[in-house]
Amino acid sequence: MSIILAIESSCDETSVAISNNGKITANVIANQTIHQNYGGVIPELASRVHQQNIVPVIQQALLDAKVNKKEVNAVAFTRGPGLLGSLLVGVSFAKAFALALNLPLIAVNHMHAHILAHFIDDPKPTFPFLCLTVSGGHTQIVLVKSYSVMEIVGETLDDAAGEAFDKTAKILSLPYPGGPMVDQHAKLGNPLAYKFAIPQIKDYNYSFSGFKTSVLYFIRAKEKQNSNFIAENLDDICASVQHSIVNILLAKLNKAAKELGISEIAIAGGVSANSGLRAGLQKMAIQEDWRIYIPAFEYCTDNAAMIAMAAHYKYIDQDFVQQDVAPLSRMEF
Structure with missing residues (x-):
């Protein structure tokens, strides 16, 4: 059994999902409407809103999944590609969460995750x-x-x-x-x-x-x-x-x-x-x-469920990263 907490913050959605042995039990997404005023995503604003959203979104995901943080077995996050400031919020929180609870870290390629979203449902x-x-x-x-x-x-x-x-x-x-x-x-x-x-x-x-x-x-x-x-x-x-x-x-x-x-x-x-x-x-x-x-509509746009699914297979392979891992705005496929 593996319970994975996954964080997606590559652009302007702050999302957290929980997977329980490969089954998604929570997928919470906080959108950023502020960018509508500018006709596109403003990177600096996106990273600031991620900082505001990350804690309540994680709390809601744990509640939805009926999971205590001490039951989590690993923490996954989007490493890239994406907006560097946005990625930094998710990566930093994931590292802190994992360090506090002595949990392994799983780094996920955002584009791999989009593909592996097909393994969420039948x-x-x-x-x-x-x-x-x-x-x-x-x-x-x-x-x-x-x-x-x-x-x-x-x-x-x-x-x-x-x-x-x-x-x-x-x-x-x-x-x-x-x-x-x-x-x-x-x-x-x-x-x-x-x-x-x-x-x-x-x-x-x-x-x-x-x-x-x-x-x-x-x-x-x-x-x-x-x-x-x-x-x-x-x-x-x-x-x-x-x-x-x-x-x-x-x-x-x-x-x-x-x-x-x-x-x-x-x-x-x-x-x-x-x-x-x-x-x-x-x-x-x-x-x-x-x-x-x-895929279902909720798994097409950026979401943490796809990060959790990709992380599930990495967890099986014990494919973990160290605490010195850094986000990458451009990432090798």
């Missing part, structure tokens, strides 16, 4: 499988060979798909966070109303910088002709942008799956909550005879 993928990991900061196709052996076979060469969603929202003056707002409007629009530049990148890699520029120039040109263009066509713009991004993502995923001979397919990361991506993956699964795995 059905679970079987190895090997491909995971399209898509967020505001990352876009990767990962060949997952085991709980600890993963290989990036494709990734973005510049901007992430999530950033393309967010920048589009900013161009359209939609409130932060923009990605979910684009998704909401896309449900009401025509996905074939407008076409944008599709990047021509070799292998399984992605690029979204040119796509973002295409959207920007398209909007500017249309606004010169009609100053009310965005207001009059918002749903169609969002639907067309989302349709394009989803098609770009799934085309490379399909290419990788065919050439690598893999039919176990998963998606993870914040953008995996996007309704268009989920629907597109389900449609492609029928066409290609895939078995697909889509």
Whole structure:
């Protein structure tokens, strides 16, 4: 039996989860609404709010799991990648908690955790499988060979798909966070109303910088002709942008799956909550005879349950770190 307390603080969510022998018994998330005033996450503000949230969130997680802190067997934390100031709050608290109770420390790669979120609930993928990991900061196709052996076979060469969603929202003056707002409007629009530049990148890699520029120039040109263009066509713009991004993502995923001979397919990361991506993956699964795995919404965005799940397998392997461990804003996959 192992009871693990896990902390996630890589960006602007302060989250703490408890796992009991691999079963998640608590997953508490405190969001930071202050960043809505600025249209994006302000790192210094994020780290300060983490300091305010960390103790009450831990207390609530222990209460939800009906666990006393003296029953905890190990402490896990996100080491990176992420905002250094935010990571520092979680890492420092984890080290202090572990030191006070003489507990082992488990350092978790944030991107590994997104993938291993698929092992929180049933059905679970079987190895090997491909995971399209898509967020505001990352876009990767990962060949997952085991709980600890993963290989990036494709990734973005510049901007992430999530950033393309967010920048589009900013161009359209939609409130932060923009990605979910684009998704909401896309449900009401025509996905074939407008076409944008599709990047021509070799292998399984992605690029979204040119796509973002295409959207920007398209909007500017249309606004010169009609100053009310965005207001009059918002749903169609969002639907067309989302349709394009989803098609770009799934085309490379399909290419990788065919050439690598893999039919176990998963998606993870914040953008995996996007309704268009989920629907597109389900449609492609029928066409290609895939078995697909889509995490519950609460495990798509940053959360400590995925950190706890990754830590569970590290605990089995006795994969611990020392007290001198430091957070890493950039971390080797």
